[in-house]
Amino acid sequence: MLGVIIKFNNKKILFKMHTESNNSRRNFLTTLSASIMSTPALLKADHHNKKKLFDISIAEWSLHKALFAKKITNLDFPIVSKKEFNISAVEYVNQFFKDKANDNKYLNELKKICDSEGVKSLLIMCDGEGRLGDPDNKKRGDAVNNHKRWIEAAKHLGCHSIRVNAASSGTYQEQQKFAADGLSKLSEFAKTHGLNVIVENHGGLSSNGEWLAGVMKSVSMKNCGTLPDFGNFNIGGGKVYDRYKGVSELMPYAKAVSAKSHNFDDKGNETHTDYLKMMKIVIDAGYNGYVGVEYEGSKLSEYDGVKATKKLLEAVREKLS
Numbered sequence: 234m235l236g237v238i239i240k241f242n243n244k245k246i247l248f249k250m251h252t253e254s255n256n257s258r259r260n261f262l263t264t265l266s267a268s269i270m271s272t273p274a275l276l277k278a279d280h281h282n283k284k285k286l287f288d289i290s291i292a293e294w295s296l297h298k299a300l301f302a303k304k305i306t307n308l309d310f311p312i313v314s315k316k317e318f319n320i321s322a323v324e325y326v327n328q329f330f331k332d333k334a335n336d337n338k339y340l341n342e343l344k345k346i347c348d349s350e351g352v353k354s355l356l357i358m359c360d361g362e363g364r365l366g367d368p369d370n371k372k373r374g375d376a377v378n379n380h381k382r383w384i385e386a387a388k389h390l391g392c393h394s395i396r397v398n399a400a401s402s403g404t405y406q407e408q409q410k411f412a413a414d415g416l417s418k419l420s421e422f423a424k425t426h427g428l429n430v431i432v433e434n435h436g437g438l439s440s441n442g443e444w445l446a447g448v449m450k451s452v453s454m455k456n457c458g459t460l461p462d463f464g465n466f467n468i469g470g471g472k473v474y475d476r477y478k479g480v481s482e483l484m485p486y487a488k489a490v491s492a493k494s495h496n497f498d499d500k501g502n503e504t505h506t507d508y509l510k511m512m513k514i515v516i517d518a519g520y521n522g523y524v525g526v527e528y529e530g531s532k533l534s535e536y537d538g539v540k541a542t543k544k545l546l547e548a549v550r551e552k553l554s
Contacts, residue, residue, distance in 0.1 A: 285521075285550070285554075286516055286521055286550050286553055286554060287490075287512075287515070287516070287520070287521050287522065287523065287524045287550065288322065288522070288523045288524070289320060289322075289523065289524055289525075289526060289543055289546055289547070290320060290322035290323060290324055290355055290523040290524070290525040290526070291314050291318060291320045291322070291323055291324065291525060291526045291527075291539060291543075292324045292326070292358070292491060292525045292526065292527040293307070293310055293323065293324060293325050293326040293329060293358070294326050294358070294527055294529070295526055295527055295528040295529075295535060295538070295539050295542075296310065296313065296535050296539075297326070297329075297535075298535055299535055300329050306329075307325065307329040307330040307333075307343070308342065308343055308346060310323060310325070310329075311323055311343075311346050311347045311350050311352040311354075312346065312350055314350075314352060315350045315351065315352050316350075317536060317539075318526075318536075318539055318540060318543060320526070320543065321350075321351055321352050321353060322352065322353040322354075322355050322523055323347075323352055323353070323354055323355060324355050324356050324357075324358060324396075324489070324525050325354070325356070325357045325358065325390075325392075326357075326358045326360070327357055327358065327359045327360065327361075327362075327383055328360060328361060330343075331361075333386075334382040334383055334385070334386045335382055335385070335386070337389070340386060340389045340390060341389075343390065344389070344390055344391065347390070347391075353391070354387075354390040354391050354392045355392055355393060355394070355489065355523055355525075356387065356392045356393060356394040356395060356396055356431070356460075356489060357383055357386060357387045357390075357392060357394075357395045357396070358395075358396040358433075359380060359383045359395050359396060359397050359398075360398065362376060362379035362380050362383070362397075363375055363376025363379050363380075364376055364398075364400040364401060364415075365377065365380070365397055365398065365399060365400070365401075365412060365415030365416055365419060366399050366400055366401025366402075366408055366411040366412030366414075366415050366416075367400075367401065367402075367411065367415070368401065368402055368403050368407065368411055373411060373414065373415045374418075376415060377415055377418045377419045377422075380395065380397060380419055380430075381419070381422055383395050384419075384422060384423050384426055384428055384430075385426065387428055388426045388427070388428055392428070393428065393429055393488070394428060394429035394430065394431045394458075394460075394488055394489060395423070395428065395429075395430060395431070396431050396432070396433050396460050396489070397416070397419070397430055397431070397432055397433075398432065398433065398435045398436075398439065399412040399415075399416065399432045399435075399438075399439045399445065399448060400412075400435075400436075400437060400439065401437075401438070405438065405444065408438050408444075409438075409444065409447050409448050409451060410451070412439075412448050413448050413451035413452050416430060416432065416448065416452050416457055417452050417454065417457070420452065420454045420456055420457040421454075423456055424454070424456050428456065429456045429457070429458055429488050430456065430457050430458075431457075431458045431459055431460045431487075431488050431489055432445060432448070432449075432457075432458070432459050432460065433459070433460040433461075433462050433465065433491065434459075434461065434462055434465045434466060434474075434479060434483065435462070435465050436465065436467060436468075436469065437468065437469055438468070440465055440466045440467055440468050440474050440479070441468055441474050441479070442466075442474060442478060442479030442480070442481070442482030442483050443482055445459065445482075445483060446459075446482045446483060446485070446486065449486040457486075458486040458487060458488040459483040459484075459486040459487050459488070460487065460488070460489045460490065460491055461479070461480045461483040461484060461487050461490055461491065461515075462491040462493050462527070463476060463480065463491065463492055463493040463494075463506045463511055464476070464493030464494075464495070464505060464506065464529070465493065466479050476506060476511070477510065477511065477514060480511060480514050480515070481514050481518075484514065484515060484518035484520060485518060487515075487518070487520055488522070489522065489523060489525065490515055490520065490522070490523070490524045490525065491524075491525050491527045492508070492524050492525060492526055492527060492542060492546055493506070493527050493529060494506070494526070494527065494528050494529070494530060494538065494541070494542040494545070495528075495529055495530040495531075496530050496532050496533075497533070497541050497545070501541065501544060501545055501548070502545065503542075503545060508545050508546065508549050509549050509552060509553070512524075512546075512549045512550070512553060513553060516553055524546060526539055526542045526543050526546065527542075528541075528542050
């Protein structure tokens with residue numbers, strides 16, 4: 234008799250077969266293979282142990298029209314995300330609760346809603362707090378201080394990061410120096426709270442992947458990284474940086490990814506970005522965290538645009554798997 238024991242879920246499964254011929258070994262292996270393929274428990278285990286390449290989150294900016302029109306509020310955002318889109322991870326935008334950064338009562342309420350809905354708070358996108366790369370030392374310092382309250386708010390909500398901008402002015406090298414200085418100081422503060430400071434390509438030289446990667450190298454801190462956005466590569470002056478090159482350059486520092494979308498063709502593909510090509514760049518960089526839906530189009534409603542973007546990401550994830 235030939236047999237082999239396979240350990241599965243801490244239980245031993247014995248496959249055995251009586252053999253009488255010289256071809257017994259070959260016959261046994263053939264039978265073993267067929268037995269494994271026909272064993273539902275093993276096939277099911279293989280299916281469930283298959284790790285997802287990435288998870289899907291939603292950026293609050295996807296619903297900015299509804300938020301500005303007061304149809305929903307920031308407190309509604311986690312509820313809408315879960316119930317309308319079945320997305321359980323959210324990325325806030327600070328302008329939708331701009332006066333609440335230090336309001337613990339409000340933050341506790343928001344956290345309670347997230348906990349009730351089973352929604353995870355990932356990050357806060359911060360705008361309007363000054364230029365972290367301002368050439369003026371005082372203004373740059375003020376910008377750093379203005380962002381500190383958002384680090385504290387993000388910590389309160391259980392986020393891993395705040396997203397900032399690296400706006401500056403001057404020459405290419407000067408802007409790198411100023412941005413690196415402001416980011417370093419803010420990242421030092423964030424480190425004491427266990428948080429990351431991540432920079433999005435968001436116009437100007439920050440939309441130049443090589444420039445922003447250079448800033449990251451200059452800062453050289455583990456908690457300072459990037460948030461590559463698929464669509465924000467307008468450098469200005471009518472110049473557009475190659476989005477695939479830019480994302481490739483920013484992915485080594487990425488702690489979040491923004492799947493920007495505008496319009497879709499009749500097959501459900503985004504018309505500006507080849508999502509399959511772009512997500513392959515993301516995955517090949519070793520990233521397997523959250524990819525945030527960020528719909529900015531006008532042909533579809535915000536809700537339909539979010540659903541279309543999520544559906545496309547799911548389809549791409551299945552293909553890349």
